[in-house]
Amino acid sequence: MFTHNKKFKILLSLMLLNSSAQGHHSFAVEFTAEEKIAIVGTVTEIWFRNPHVRYYVETENSSGESENWDVRTSSPSLLVRKGWTKNTIKVGDKISIFGHPGRDGRKLLSVISIKLPDGSSLGQNYPD
Amino acid sequence: MINYFTKKRIFVFEVIWLSLSIISITEAQSIDGKWMLRLDGADQLIDNSITIGAPSDNEAAIIGELSITKINDEWMGHVEGGPVEVKIENENIEILIDSRDLAGFVFFRRLSGKYSDGTMSGSFTIEGTTENPEYGGIWRATRKEVKTRNTASNPRDLSGIWTPAPGVDFRKYSMDLTEKAQAWHDDYIDHYDQPNVRCVSPGIVAIVAWGAYPFEVLNSDNRLTFLYEVDSEVRRIYLDDKEPPEYYPASGMGFSNGYWDGDELIIETQMLEGNVRDFRGEPISEGARMHERYSISEDGDTLSAVITLLDPDNYKQPPIRRRKWVKNPTTEIYPYECDPDSFYRQMYNENKLDMYFERSHRRQIN
Numbered sequence: 277m278f279t280h281n282k283k284f285k286i287l288l289s290l291m292l293l294n295s296s297a298q299g300h301h302s303f304a305v306e307f308t309a310e311e312k313i314a315i316v317g318t319v320t321e322i323w324f325r326n327p328h329v330r331y332y333v334e335t336e337n338s339s340g341e342s343e344n345w346d347v348r349t350s351s352p353s354l355l356v357r358k359g360w361t362k363n364t365i366k367v368g369d370k371i372s373i374f375g376h377p378g379r380d381g382r383k384l385l386s387v388i389s390i391k392l393p394d395g396s397s398l399g400q401n402y403p404d
Numbered sequence: 405m406i407n408y409f410t411k412k413r414i415f416v417f418e419v420i421w422l423s424l425s426i427i428s429i430t431e432a433q434s435i436d437g438k439w440m441l442r443l444d445g446a447d448q449l450i451d452n453s454i455t456i457g458a459p460s461d462n463e464a465a466i467i468g469e470l471s472i473t474k475i476n477d478e479w480m481g482h483v484e485g486g487p488v489e490v491k492i493e494n495e496n497i498e499i500l501i502d503s504r505d506l507a508g509f510v511f512f513r514r515l516s517g518k519y520s521d522g523t524m525s526g527s528f529t530i531e532g533t534t535e536n537p538e539y540g541g542i543w544r545a546t547r548k549e550v551k552t553r554n555t556a557s558n559p560r561d562l563s564g565i566w567t568p569a570p571g572v573d574f575r576k577y578s579m580d581l582t583e584k585a586q587a588w589h590d591d592y593i594d595h596y597d598q599p600n601v602r603c604v605s606p607g608i609v610a611i612v613a614w615g616a617y618p619f620e621v622l623n624s625d626n627r628l629t630f631l632y633e634v635d636s637e638v639r640r641i642y643l644d645d646k647e648p649p650e651y652y653p654a655s656g657m658g659f660s661n662g663y664w665d666g667d668e669l670i671i672e673t674q675m676l677e678g679n680v681r682d683f684r685g686e687p688i689s690e691g692a693r694m695h696e697r698y699s700i701s702e703d704g705d706t707l708s709a710v711i712t713l714l715d716p717d718n719y720k721q722p723p724i725r726r727r728k729w730v731k732n733p734t735t736e737i738y739p740y741e742c743d744p745d746s747f748y749r750q751m752y753n754e755n756k757l758d759m760y761f762e763r764s765h766r767r768q769i770n
Contacts, residue, residue, distance in 0.1 A: 327603060351616070353633060357735065
């Protein structure tokens with residue numbers, strides 16, 4: 277007969293309800309794993325520092341209103357090893373960003389890929 | 405009145421039932437105990453954006469300790485010290501293991517297989533969402549061998565820069581917390597309480613198992629020095645039974661002594677302050693200890709470690725982590741400077757600063 281560890285089953289149920297609620301640098305509690313979106317906007321501010329490199333990007337929504345996105349990627353030392361330095365993206369650059377959006381409608385984006393003004397990609401290849 | 409044929413049928417049924425029970429008891433006794441699990445996933449590309457300079461082959465087996473016991477007719481399982489669901493029916497076995505990926509997403513590995521001739525084996529599948537694809541594959545479990553301490557010390561040269569390599573660690577998600585630890589953890593909000601989000605070093609228990617950054621080993625008389633890139637932390641490992649000085653404070657990095665057990669390096673760390681173990685925020689009590697066993701490959705290019713946290717106040721079974729690194733002469737330890745501006749700015753923008761400071765007591769763990 278199959279037997280079950282009831283305590284673990286209860287734990288699993290709670291975890292499935294909250295499966296993205298914990299994680300590295302609290303990544304999963306802030307961003308959706310299931311959802312991926314793309315935004316296009318102009319870089320207004322750059323923080324090339326730990327714990328995460330951050331770009332502020334101004335976009336325009338479908339109603340023509342301006343929105344400010346807090347776009348986050350990895351640690352500087354991990355990025356610069358791949359040639360992605362603090363000068364790779366400059367204030368005023370118009371870039372496209374593909375990533376996981378923040379939870380609860382917050383204007384946060386965790387970068388999967390960035391398309392630069394010259395068409396080249398950072399991170400993974402920018403999706404067509 | 406029961407006739408002869410009915411009596412015979414009942415007798416045959418009882419014999420079969422008894423035989424099955426004996427087989428079942430024998431299997432149960434055989435399955436009980438400690439095992440070493442090995443999972444080999446299907447071929448996959450290793451993401452070098454996370455594992456800097458690590459080999460991109462598929463030598464990324466996942467390894468972990470599995471323990472199985474039967475309490476009150478119910479099977480209990482643990483992998484790397486954390487609870488797992490175990491189902492056993494005759495020779496069939498199914499194990500459901502929760503893990504988290506490098507991005508922090510929780511997923512499950514479902515192992516299905518059979519027990520036969522002192523081993524368990526089968527296939528596994530992945531359930532849940534992960535940042536990068538995780539693939540199923542095959543698994544095997546063999547009895548865990550009891551290690552005895554070697555008497556002859558045979559030190560190896562660990563000096564150099566070591567880059568994290570893929571695989572090995574289950575990244576087991578849930579641990580078997582004591583009632584006290586569970587009560588504390590229930591009120592943990594990692595986004596606000598995690599030390600590293602506000603640029604505070606998470607301490608050696610988290611750092612040693614960190615999956616992204618390299619560290620450098622310096623060799624000197626009676627001492628090894630580990631320079632970790634993450635949080636620019638420095639760790640001294642005394643090889644001469646040095647005791648902590650009087651009034652030496654407990655800290656996130658603790659006080660480490662090491663010795664060579666044959667050609668493996670054992671490190672024992674004490675003087676740890678109250679902290680959190682990992683990104684999930686399970687507590688570490690002041691007085692906890694960490695035990696590490698490092699082994700280096702024959703060619704000197706691969707370093708492996710088994711890391712065990714000994715903290716019975718908080719864990720019914722010791723949490724275990726496994727790491728693997730490759731020697732990387734092409735990199736250096738990069739600076740790691742941290743600015744918590746983004747952490748506080750976001751709370752300011754969302755009117756959560758008051759809430760954060762009202763939770764200050766949550767960031768003092770004893």
